[in-house]
Amino acid sequence: MAKKAVKYSVVDAFTDSAFKGNPAAVCLLEEERDDQWLQAVASEFNLSETCYLTRLTESDSTPRFGLRWFTPSNEVELCGHATLAAAYILFNSGLVKSDIVEFSTLSGILKAKKVPDVKTANGLNTHNGEAQESYFVELNFPADPSNEFNSGDVSVISKALDGASMVEIRRTTVTDDLLAVLPSANAVADLQPQPDAIKKCPGSRGVLATAIAPPESGSAHCVLASYWCKKLGKSDVVGYLASQQGGRVRIHLDDQNQRVLRRGKAVTV
Numbered sequence: 001m002a003k004k005a006v007k008y009s010v011v012d013a014f015t016d017s018a019f020k021g022n023p024a025a026v027c028l029l030e031e032e033r034d035d036q037w038l039q040a041v042a043s044e045f046n047l048s049e050t051c052y053l054t055r056l057t058e059s060d061s062t063p064r065f066g067l068r069w070f071t072p073s074n075e076v077e078l079c080g081h082a083t084l085a086a087a088y089i090l091f092n093s094g095l096v097k098s099d100i101v102e103f104s105t106l107s108g109i110l111k112a113k114k115v116p117d118v119k120t121a122n123g124l125n126t127h128n129g130e131a132q133e134s135y136f137v138e139l140n141f142p143a144d145p146s147n148e149f150n151s152g153d154v155s156v157i158s159k160a161l162d163g164a165s166m167v168e169i170r171r172t173t174v175t176d177d178l179l180a181v182l183p184s185a186n187a188v189a190d191l192q193p194q195p196d197a198i199k200k201c202p203g204s205r206g207v208l209a210t211a212i213a214p215p216e217s218g219s220a221h222c223v224l225a226s227y228w229c230k231k232l233g234k235s236d237v238v239g240y241l242a243s244q245q246g247g248r249v250r251i252h253l254d255d256q257n258q259r260v261l262r263r264g265k266a267v268t269v
């Protein structure tokens with residue numbers, strides 16, 4: 001029997017404008033697909049992340065979906081912007097009646113919540129002359145603290161960042177990423193990373209480059225929130241994507257429970 005066609009959307013996360021923010025493909029699976037097919041589709045989309053949703057419960061109170069994330073080359077254990085994109089599709093399409101949805105993932109149970117945008121009149125905005133609900137998607141992720149990184153590999157890391165000057169280098173305790181703090185937001189925006197050199201750096205995933213205006217990658221905020229909130233003595237900060245696409249996210253660090261709450265908008269392309 002032929003497989004059912006898969007419904008999908010391309011969503012720009014951490015923005016309310018198309019072709020801005022961070023894009024992800026969201027696929028709704030009504031039947032099981034093998035890993036080879038999932039990876040092939042992700043490679044075909046060729047976006048930083050493609051995610052797959054599978055309904056696990058029919059409950060209207062707190063619906064739960066299986067969620068998996070794939071880059072064009074492999075499956076990953078956590079992706080923030082694709083999770084926000086997935087939640088946006090569920091909320092915006094009416095597939096869930098609740099304002100909260102849970103995701104069963106390789107990183108455990110993650111929650112997303114629809115939060116009204118209180119700055120708009122009655123939580124509404126207009127699009128093509130029609131009133132539409134305006135809201136943020138709030139993600140509840142585990143924090144990822146970092147420690148000072150003292151190593152003789154500084155030159156390797158600098159080369160990976162095209163010789164960029166670094167104020168500080170740290171290593172995360174959960175995802176084992178490197179965190180390179182640059183002198184300014186402009187330094188982050190002008191960065192020309194070298195992918196082949198990044199593969200030779202210590203750590204399991206890669207290098208996060210940040211300054212006082214950190215980049216807009218959802219799971220990266222688990223690291224950046226822990227670092228910048230403590231550095232600035234704040235529990236609430238705003239992150240900005242220092243790239244051509246732009247993007248913005250509101251971040252709250254619950255230091256006591258080691259959780260990071262991120263609020264961002266999204267739009268279907």
